[in-house]
Amino acid sequence: MMASQMPRKQGGNVLVIGSGIIGVSVANYLLKAGFGVDVVDPAIPGSKDQCSYGNAGGICPGSCIPNSMPGVLGNVPKWLMDPEGPLHVRLAYLPHALPWLLRFLAASRKSRVEEISAAMRSLHRFTFECYEPLIKEAGCEELLQKRGQLFVHESAEGAASGAYGLDLRRRHGVRVEILNQGEIQDLEPALAPIFKSAVYLPDQGQCPNPGRLVAKLAELATRNGARFHRARVASFEKVDGRVVGVRLEDGTVMRADQFVLAAGAWSTELSRQLGDRIPFESERGYHVMVKGADTGLKIQTISADRKFVLSPMEEGLRIAGNVEFSGLRKPPNMHRADALLKQARPMFKKIEDGEVSRWMGHRPGTPDSIPVIDRAGRADNVIYAFGHGHQGLIAGAVTGKVVAEMASGQPTSVDLTPFRRDRF
Numbered sequence: 044m045m046a047s048q049m050p051r052k053q054g055g056n057v058l059v060i061g062s063g064i065i066g067v068s069v070a071n072y073l074l075k076a077g078f079g080v081d082v083v084d085p086a087i088p089g090s091k092d093q094c095s096y097g098n099a100g101g102i103c104p105g106s107c108i109p110n111s112m113p114g115v116l117g118n119v120p121k122w123l124m125d126p127e128g129p130l131h132v133r134l135a136y137l138p139h140a141l142p143w144l145l146r147f148l149a150a151s152r153k154s155r156v157e158e159i160s161a162a163m164r165s166l167h168r169f170t171f172e173c174y175e176p177l178i179k180e181a182g183c184e185e186l187l188q189k190r191g192q193l194f195v196h197e198s199a200e201g202a203a204s205g206a207y208g209l210d211l212r213r214r215h216g217v218r219v220e221i222l223n224q225g226e227i228q229d230l231e232p233a234l235a236p237i238f239k240s241a242v243y244l245p246d247q248g249q250c251p252n253p254g255r256l257v258a259k260l261a262e263l264a265t266r267n268g269a270r271f272h273r274a275r276v277a278s279f280e281k282v283d284g285r286v287v288g289v290r291l292e293d294g295t296v297m298r299a300d301q302f303v304l305a306a307g308a309w310s311t312e313l314s315r316q317l318g319d320r321i322p323f324e325s326e327r328g329y330h331v332m333v334k335g336a337d338t339g340l341k342i343q344t345i346s347a348d349r350k351f352v353l354s355p356m357e358e359g360l361r362i363a364g365n366v367e368f369s370g371l372r373k374p375p376n377m378h379r380a381d382a383l384l385k386q387a388r389p390m391f392k393k394i395e396d397g398e399v400s401r402w403m404g405h406r407p408g409t410p411d412s413i414p415v416i417d418r419a420g421r422a423d424n425v426i427y428a429f430g431h432g433h434q435g436l437i438a439g440a441v442t443g444k445v446v447a448e449m450a451s452g453q454p455t456s457v458d459l460t461p462f463r464r465d466r467f
């Protein structure tokens with residue numbers, strides 16, 4: 044569609060690239076700010092092709108622990124050696140991933156961890172406030188549950204052993220409770236009595252169907268005037284150095300006044316066209332769903348020892364985890380999903396067998412665990428909103444709000460300095 048065909052709104056038209064949780068959140072907040080909105084994506088919002096479909100559903104205002112923490116290097120060999128462990132790097136892919144991995148390790152410096160943690164908290168603390176108005180208007184309040192989050196350990200000392208992480212959370216005002224074996228059973232009787240200690244974060248939340256949430260937010264945006272186009276953006280169209288449109292794969296040009304790049308793990312191919320080389324990898328993650336499995340689990344529970352998540356979902360039990368470096372094109376290795384189910388079974392008192400489905404998605408990963416929310420270096424009418432890694436569901440609505448503030452030329456409600464594109 045050409046610009047002349049688009050009805051112009053008072054604030055102008057914004058074209059959003061990507062309709063995952065980031066894209067649909069941005070679209071809704073842009074509409075509220077008075078912009079006309081087009082969203083372009085070959086995938087249907089909320090469908091399996093999006094990372095936003097298959098995540099673990101954590102909506103956690105208190106999420107402020109980066110993936111790369113002091114001492115991480117000591118754990119890497121153990122994780123890599125274990126075929127059912129949480130981390131995999133395909134050997135042939137290692138040369139490609141190495142620069143990213145070195146930056147990841149560099150981010151584990153304590154001084155840097157302090158900065159990243161503060162940045163994470165600054166964005167995530169507003170997650171409920173930013174989702175609630177959208178979810179209410181979309182009529183799907185059941186998709187945000189506030190039941191807390193439980194990190195279980197198989198040893199009695201486990202919960203206290205992550206003292207620095209606990210200290211970080213407490214310093215950022217996150218309520219933390221340490222539970223013993225009996226208290227774990229009282230809180231979550233569905234779990235087998237094999238856990239001797241736990242960290243409970245009572246103020247965290249969860250979404251029991253993240254794909255449906257994306258679909259509902261896309262429906263809401265459509266009702267409020269956004270137009271969704273099933274197409275892939277191939278390139279930016281520039282005139283005198285300014286981006287005036289995007290060219291789709293079929294050659295069609297769509298014009299707009301501003302652009303938001305929210306294409307998740309695929310974003311860097313497009314940001315490179317604007318001269319920005321941002322270190323970026325797909326951190327491939329897996330889930331296995333046991334449809335209809337009634338374990339009795341109510342609270343999202345993380346195996347702190349084995350690094351995966353058990354999430355009670357609308358359709359059954361989801362077990363999610365793994366970080367695999369293998370790029371955007373290689374087919375999934377569903378043995379990783381099967382391994383998650385195998386390891387999860389002993390965690391429950393009962394787990395009824397149901398229809399099992401497996402999924403792999405591409406987390407959009409920066410090496411320092413925080414996204415890029417900034418204007419493009421050489422085109423100030425293009426806003427980047429990508430790289431949310433393991434926390435894109437948490438940060439979706441907040442990102443939507445701050446991007447709409449940027450597009451409107453207003454001061455942003457969160458200081459975006461830590462999320463600059465040129466911080467690497």
Ligand SMILES: Cc1cc2nc3c(=O)[nH]c(=O)nc-3n(C[C@H](O)[C@H](O)[C@H](O)COP(=O)(O)OP(=O)(O)OC[C@H]3O[C@@H](n4cnc5c(N)ncnc54)[C@H](O)[C@@H]3O)c2cc1C
Pocket residue numbers: 060061062063064065066083084085086092093094095096097098099100101102274275276277305306307308309310327328329330363364365403404405406407429430431432433434435436437438
């Ligand atoms: C196993 C697992 C568990 C997770 N658990 C959690 C959790 O509990 N809590 C949490 O907050 N996060 C979690 N995450 C991370 C979270 O899912 C992601 O950070 C988030 O979904 C990223 O959203 P997005 O909109 O950036 O990307 P996506 O949802 O992947 O959407 C990007 C969209 O861009 C489109 N696109 C790509 N290229 C183009 C193009 N050229 N033109 C147009 N469109 C394009 C794609 O088709 C896609 O639809 C988890 C991830 C995984 C894998």
